[in-house]
Amino acid sequence: MSKLLDANIGLIYGTDTNNTEQVGERISHELEGHGCSVTMLNVIETSVEVLNSFDFLIMGIPTWDFGGIQEDWEDFEVELLSAELGDKQVALFGLGDQFGYGDYFVDAMGWLYKHVTSIGAKVIGHWPTEGYEFEASLAANSEKSHFVGLAIDEDQQFDLTDGRIAKWVKQLMLEYTAV
Ligand SMILES: Cc1cc2nc3c(=O)[nH]c(=O)nc-3n(C[C@H](O)[C@H](O)[C@H](O)COP(=O)(O)O)c2cc1C
Structure with a gap:
């Protein structure tokens, strides 16, 4: 039986036009279908204390404006870097448009990865690039x-x-x- 069933899971997302929120809901629903319990929070309504309280974190971010970071995540950067993630596993998901922005596809997920690993988190859930068409991605x-x-x-x-x-x-x- 998966240990995720016993974990207190937090799914934190930022979004401009709601796609990332909707994908977050679908991920939560899928996890709940496996018997897990998930608390979903917009990054604007969270804090470092809340992040620290979860056993496992899933973080979602879209990329905007040629490799830009979704603005609520950008505003949360300093707090994020003060989180205690050294003993934690984190999984990331990123939204983007591979044909419209193929030189910057899901770049912001690469930004999140750099930040959480810089404070010691172990990132699980790496995902194959097969089936996508893009030129470059920081993720x-x-x-x-x-x-x-x-x-x-x-x-x-x-x-x-x-x-x-x-x-x-x-x-x-x-x-x-x-x-
Ligand atoms: C003006 C504009 C700029 C965008 N820039 C990028 C980009 O640089 N890289 C990328 O992968 N996707 C880019 N996208 C696509 C968005 O990331 C995508 O639509 C995403 O689903 C939006 O998520 P949200 O609704 O959660 O904000 C851009 C979309 C628009 C309209």
């Missing part, structure tokens, strides 16, 4: 074989989102280890 590894988290494209590949979420959630259930 991809140097071989361009994997993203640092789940990449979702509601603009160009909305029909693939449910399948990707279902597969990724199963992956998290397997990868998460209680500490």
Whole structure:
């Protein structure tokens, strides 16, 4: 049985036009279908104390304006860097548009990855780049074989989102280890 079932899971997201919130709801629903309990919070209504209170964090961020960070996450940067994530596992998901912004696809997820790993978090849920078409992404590894988290494209590949979420959630259930 997955240890995620016993974990206090927080899903924190930022959004400009609600796509990331809706994808967050679908991820939460999928986890709940596996028996997990999830608290979902917009980054504007959270605090570092709240982040610290969760066993496992899932963070969602869209990319805006040629590789830009969603503004509520950007406003939360200093607080995020003061979070106690050294003993925690974190999973990331990022929204973007691979055809419209193929040189910056889901870049902001790479920004989140850099920040949470700089304060010691272990990121699980890396995701293959197969099935996406993009030129460059700060959220991809140097071989361009994997993203640092789940990449979702509601603009160009909305029909693939449910399948990707279902597969990724199963992956998290397997990868998460209680500490
Ligand atoms: C003006 C504009 C700029 C965008 N810039 C990027 C970008 O640089 N990289 C990317 O992957 N997606 C980009 N997108 C796509 C958004 O990230 C995508 O629509 C996402 O689903 C929005 O999420 P939200 O509704 O949660 O804010 C852009 C979209 C618009 C309209």
